[in-house]
Amino acid sequence: MNLTLLTFSPTGQSKACALAVAKATKQEFALFDVTHFIQRRKSLSVEDTTLIIAIPVYGGRVPLLFAEYVKNQLTAHNCDAIVIATFGNRAVEDALVEMEDLLSAKGIPLTAAASIGCQHSYSDRVGQKRPDIEDFQLLDRLAVHLNGKRTIVHPPGNRPYRQAMPRANPPYMPALAASSETISNRQCYRVCPTGALAKQDPTLCIHCCACIQISNHELIMDNPWFVNFTKNLEATCQKRIESILYLS
Numbered sequence: 001m002n003l004t005l006l007t008f009s010p011t012g013q014s015k016a017c018a019l020a021v022a023k024a025t026k027q028e029f030a031l032f033d034v035t036h037f038i039q040r041r042k043s044l045s046v047e048d049t050t051l052i053i054a055i056p057v058y059g060g061r062v063p064l065l066f067a068e069y070v071k072n073q074l075t076a077h078n079c080d081a082i083v084i085a086t087f088g089n090r091a092v093e094d095a096l097v098e099m100e101d102l103l104s105a106k107g108i109p110l111t112a113a114a115s116i117g118c119q120h121s122y123s124d125r126v127g128q129k130r131p132d133i134e135d136f137q138l139l140d141r142l143a144v145h146l147n148g149k150r151t152i153v154h155p156p157g158n159r160p161y162r163q164a165m166p167r168a169n170p171p172y173m174p175a176l177a178a179s180s181e182t183i184s185n186r187q188c189y190r191v192c193p194t195g196a197l198a199k200q201d202p203t204l205c206i207h208c209c210a211c212i213q214i215s216n217h218e219l220i221m222d223n224p225w226f227v228n229f230t231k232n233l234e235a236t237c238q239k240r241i242e243s244i245l246y247l248s
Contacts (some may be wrong), residue, residue: 060093088120
């Protein structure tokens with residue numbers, strides 16, 4: 001079996017899930033991580049392979065940057081795919097069916113899918129310490145499924161999809177904390193999927209919080225809408241939402 005991993009994973013959780021499945025199959029695999037804008041400029045052509053695609057759910061949808069990459073940069077011949085949608089203990093909503101449709105337009109049948117709970121990128125109190133052992137056990141089951149016979153699967157969701165999250169108006173991005181004079185951790189710039197931090201361009205920021213998580217508290221998101229949304233998440237999304245497999 002030939003495996004190809006395709007990931008968009010600003011905080012690394014989706015990529016970790018894809019790697020867990022691939023390694024559990026005991027098969028060789030190629031990895032293409034298109035999180036960074038430089039990687040998304042490169043076209044990807046795949047043939048005679050099973051794609052393991054892993055993405056975070058953004059507002060119940062596929063991240064726009066990844067959807068555009070699949071539409072514009074991916075070509076495939078004689079391939080099938082499984083999709084792992086990681087979600088911050090809130091909801092997957094229409095992300096899996098949107099991903100199914102994106103792949104169908106490329107002639108790639110979806111043969112399995114999973115929604116895997118993870119710690120929310122906005123708060124370490126929502127989905128805390130996930131994915132955990134139960135989540136990884138489901139990923140192991142997905143690996144077993146990959147080694148067997150597969151047919152097409154149709155995950156739940158709505159068509160038309162829910163409305164995508166609107167762009168912030170006015171745009172905003174992480175800012176220096178009051179205790180910081182400058183960003184000393186250069187890794188903050190490297191993990192930014194769009195280059196927004198290096199360019200100091202809030203219109204490019206997708207609010208993935210990758211830079212915040214790696215900044216050692218040098219960066220914060222102090223926008224009032226973001227702060228209020230995070231408080232609501234912490235108040236309403238504490239109860240564990242289980243991960244689910246969708247197998248043919």
